[in-house]
Amino acid sequence: MSPPSPPPPQSVRLISDCFIKPPQLPPHSNQPLHLPPWDLAMLSVHYIQKGLLFPLPPHCLDPGFDRPAFIHSFLEKLKRSLSSALFHFYPLAGRLATLKQTDPPFYTIFVDCADSPGARFIHAALDMTVADILSPTDVPAVVQSFFDHDRVINHDGHALSLLSVQVTELADSIFVGLSMNHALGDGTSFWLFFNSWSEIFQAQEKGILDVVQLSRPPVLTRWFPENHSGPISLPYTDDPSSFLARFEAPELRERVFHFSADAITGLKAEANQQCGTTNISSFQSLTALLWRCITRARHFPPSQVTGCRMAANNRARLDPPLSPEYFGNSITPLRTAAMVGELLGGGLGWAAQLLHAAVAGHSNAKLREWNDDWIKRPQVYHMDKTFDSYSIMVGSSPRFDKYGNEFGLGKALALRSGYAHKFDGKVSAYPGREGGGSVDLEICLPPATMALLEADTEFMAAVTVS
CATH class of the missing domain: 3.30.559.10 (Chloramphenicol acetyltransferase-like domain)
Structure with a gap:
C-alpha cells in the first residue's frame, strides 16, 4: 500500500x-x-x-x-x-x-x-x-x-x-x-x-x-x-x-480597516458640528461614515431605500435593568432607513443624527412590546431575510475587552473571526490593539464593491494606514 x-x-x-x-x-x-x-x-x-x-x-x-x-x-x-x-x-x-x-x-x-x-x-x-x-x-x-x-x-x-x-x-x-x-x-x-x-x-x-x-x-x-x-x-x-434556514454567503472580500482614536474624534466633531449638537457619539459618527460610503460604493439609484442596522445591547435599557454580567441574549438589530439620495446628499451629520435618534428611541416599552409580540407569534431570525443587500449591519462592539485576554503568551497580536454571520454589508467592530479609543472594522463586501470602497476618498481619509 x-x-x-x-x-x-x-x-x-x-x-x-x-x-x-x-x-x-x-x-x-x-x-x-x-x-x-x-x-x-x-x-x-x-x-x-x-x-x-x-x-x-x-x-x-x-x-x-x-x-x-x-x-x-x-x-x-x-x-x-x-x-x-x-x-x-x-x-x-x-x-x-x-x-x-x-x-x-x-x-x-x-x-x-x-x-x-x-x-x-x-x-x-x-x-x-x-x-x-x-x-x-x-x-x-x-x-x-x-x-x-x-x-x-x-x-x-x-x-x-x-x-x-x-x-x-x-x-x-x-x-x-x-x-x-x-x-x-x-x-x-x-x-x-x-x-x-x-x-x-x-x-x-x-x-x-x-x-x-x-x-x-x-x-x-x-x-x-x-x-x-x-x-x-x-x-x-x-x-x-x-422554521429553520441555512445560509451560504456569496463571494466576499473580508478586510480589516483601522481607525485611530484621533480619526474617530475628528468624525465625531464633524458630525456634531454639522448638526449643531454635542450628543452624537463617536461610534454613531463612525457608523454614519460606513453607511454613506458603502452605499455610495454600491451605486444604488437615489430612490432606493437603504438601511443601517446596529446590534443594540438591551441590558441597561430594560426597567429594571439587567446586570451587565447577564449571560444570555439581550440584543436587538436596531434599524435606521433612508433613501440613497437623502443619505448621500445630507452629509455625515445628517446620517449620524438619524442613527442617534434610533438609539435614543430604543426604550424599555419597545423592548417589552417586542417580547410580548414574539411570544404571540414566535419566529426565528433568518439571515437571508433579516439582512438585505441594500443595508449594512454593524455587530460586535469596540467596548468589549478583547485584548485583555492573556494565556501566558502576552497580549494578542490581532483578533479574527470565522465564517459565521458573513454576508454582503456585514461589519464587525473591534477595539484597536493599541486601545485609547481606536477601532478596527472588519468589513465584508463583494469584490467589486470593496474595490470601490477602497477608492472612496471620504472613507479612506478616515482610515489609518499602518
Whole structure:
C-alpha cells in the first residue's frame, strides 16, 4: 500500500480533540434551562466565532527548544482553566434538547446541562506564520478553518457542543478560536466568558488551583417578560426544518480597516458640528461614515431605500435593568432607513443624527412590546431575510475587552473571526490593539464593491494606514 498523500498547502491539520467538563455541577443544573424569546430567536443563525492570535515566545523558535513539551504543557493549562471556567458557565458544557407533547400541544427547546459530554477542545496545526495571516490586504480564507462548527446553526446544538475551543498552532504563533452557540448568549456574554477564562488561567498560573472567584461572575438566570416565566411553547410540532434556514454567503472580500482614536474624534466633531449638537457619539459618527460610503460604493439609484442596522445591547435599557454580567441574549438589530439620495446628499451629520435618534428611541416599552409580540407569534431570525443587500449591519462592539485576554503568551497580536454571520454589508467592530479609543472594522463586501470602497476618498481619509 502506498503511503498517504501529504496534506495540501495551507491546510489545517487536526492533531487531537476531546471534551471538557466542569469539575462539578451545582445542584440545580439537573433542571432544564429554559430559553426566553431573545435566545430562541437565534436558533437559525450561526454560532459566534471569534479568536485571538498570540505570538510564541522567542525562545520557542530556537532550534534546540523542546517545542512539543511546551505546547503539551500549554494545552493542559488551557484545558484545566477551561474546566474551571465551565464551573461558572456550566450551560456551555450542555446540549440543546427538545420537549414535545401532543396533548395538549407543546414544543419547547431548552438547555440540558446534565446529560452532555461537555465542551469540545481541539488541537490543530498549520504551516503558516503571523505574516501569512496579517500581511495580506484581505483576511485569508484559511482563517475560517481556525474555528470549529463551521457553517452550523444554533439549532444544531442538539447534537453538537454548545462551546468549542480550537487551538491552532502556527509556525511562530498560536490562534485560540472560540465557537459559542448564539442561542446561549450574545457578544457581551461571549466576551464575558472569554475574559473569565483568561482570568482563571492567570490565577492558576499564580498557584490558585481551587475554584477561582471571578471579578465579574455571570448571571445565569434567564430574563423572561412578566407573566411569561417560561417555558415558552413554540408552534413547531413537526420537522424543525419548517422554521429553520441555512445560509451560504456569496463571494466576499473580508478586510480589516483601522481607525485611530484621533480619526474617530475628528468624525465625531464633524458630525456634531454639522448638526449643531454635542450628543452624537463617536461610534454613531463612525457608523454614519460606513453607511454613506458603502452605499455610495454600491451605486444604488437615489430612490432606493437603504438601511443601517446596529446590534443594540438591551441590558441597561430594560426597567429594571439587567446586570451587565447577564449571560444570555439581550440584543436587538436596531434599524435606521433612508433613501440613497437623502443619505448621500445630507452629509455625515445628517446620517449620524438619524442613527442617534434610533438609539435614543430604543426604550424599555419597545423592548417589552417586542417580547410580548414574539411570544404571540414566535419566529426565528433568518439571515437571508433579516439582512438585505441594500443595508449594512454593524455587530460586535469596540467596548468589549478583547485584548485583555492573556494565556501566558502576552497580549494578542490581532483578533479574527470565522465564517459565521458573513454576508454582503456585514461589519464587525473591534477595539484597536493599541486601545485609547481606536477601532478596527472588519468589513465584508463583494469584490467589486470593496474595490470601490477602497477608492472612496471620504472613507479612506478616515482610515489609518499602518
